Amino acid sequence: MRKLVLTFILSFVGIFSFAQIEGKWKTIDDETGKPESIVEIFKKNDGKYYGKIVQLFIKP
Numbered sequence: 001m002r003k004l005v006l007t008f009i010l011s012f013v014g015i016f017s018f019a020q021i022e023g024k025w026k027t028i029d030d031e032t033g034k035p036e037s038i039v040e041i042f043k044k045n046d047g048k049y050y051g052k053i054v055q056l057f058i059k060p
Helices: 002-015
Strands: 023-028 035-043 049-056
Antiparallel strands (some): 023 035
């Protein structure tokens, strides 16, 4: 019985702990470790996710 309850709780938590996709994300350069841009991910009415660059960190 305990295993069943534990399995149910873990399944319930797993369902609601999916990574959040929508929002603003900062991209980081792999080599330098410095931020490169801010990308906004959003979902349209067609059910697809889209992304757009909203800010670039350009070095002078």
